[in-house]
Amino acid sequence: MNKKAFLGLLVAVAIPLVSYLIMRSLGKDIGVMPRHFIYDTVHSVTKNGKLENDTVWHKIPDFSFVNQLHDTVGWKDIGDKIVVADFFFTRCPTICPKLTLNMKLLQDHIRTSEKVGDRFPRFVQFLSFSVDPERDDVPALKHWADRFQINPENWWLLTGNKKEIYDLSINHFKLGLVDGKGIDTGFFHTDYMVLIDKNRNIRGYYHGLDTTEVQQLARDIVLLSLEKDPNRKGVFAGKLEMLAVIFFITIIGIVLLVYLLKRYK
Incomplete structure (x- = not known):
């Protein structure tokens, strides 16, 4: 040679x-992955002879509410999907219709990476919790769903115990609900959409009335769908170089x- x-x-x-x-x-x-937001505790652990902080991220607890199809659902019915959640009520005359329309845009435009065949985004679940569950019964939710042509296959409008819904919003989603000041009949709610990963950890807050933030949310949903489970490392993880x-x-x-x-x- x-x-x-x-x-x-x-x-x-x-x-x-x-x-x-x-x-x-x-x-x-x-494509930087959306960061984690809320943690419960931080433990100091030794890895490879070095002291590192191991963060335990806050996990959204399970729930049991009724959707627009009169089905009782909870986190077990969602499985390992990515979740986008918001809070609304059907008598809201101001932000809720626009919030629902923007969520509808997300549902309609997010697709799988498949070039042919069924491209329906089964990896994401949309949840809309009513902050007026006493009046938002199943017929009211169904009427709202029909009004906005919501596909129930991966979007549930939920009603149930008011205390549990507010506890979920304030203590677990950490949303600062604001008073409608008479415009929205005094109910407390927010325009935030919340992004939750497969491990039920919060990964982002987005103003649902801001089209720029909704577009960012769409991109982050796709990024999270590509995220690997850190607890399931491949044989060559970290060894490719x-x-x-x-x-x-x-x-x-x-x-x-x-x-x-x-x-x-």
């Missing part, structure tokens, strides 16, 4: 490796061995 052939082979091996490492580095800055370098060194060794054998012959 002459020197030109040897150098050519080295370049052929080096280019893919260098390209991979560059793309791997740049990939860390492309090392494997690439080992592969590169092995190829160089093989090339040198072939070169030396041919030279001695």
Whole structure:
């Protein structure tokens, strides 16, 4: 093997490796995952001889409410889907119709990455909790759903015990509900949409009346759908760079061995 052939082979091996490492580095800055928001505790643990903080993120508790189809549902019926939640009531004359319309846009425009076949986004569940459950019974929720042509397959309008709904909103979603000041008949509610991951951790708050923030929410939903479960690491997790370098060194060794054998012959 002459020197030109040897150098050519080295370049052929080096280019893919260098390209991979560059793309791997740049990939860390492309599509930053939504951060976690609320934690319960922080534990100090020792990993590989180093003291690190292990954060226990707040987990939204289970619930049992009735949806517009008169089905009693809870987190067990959602499974490991990504969740987008908001709070409304059907007699609201101001922000709620617009909030529902923007949620409808999310439901209509988020699709799976499949190019053909069923592209319905089964990886995301929309939840709208009524803050006026005493008057928002199932017929009222059904009427609201029909008005906005809501697909119940992955969007539930929920009613139930008022104390439980308010506890969920204030103490777990950590939403600062504001008084409607007479405009919305004095009910407390908010225009925030809340993004929740598969582990029931809050990953974002977005003003549901702001189209820019709703677009950001759509992008974050897609990003979360690509997020890997940190508790389920693959065999090569965190080892790809090392494997690439080992592969590169092995190829160089093989090339040198072939070169030396041919030279001695």
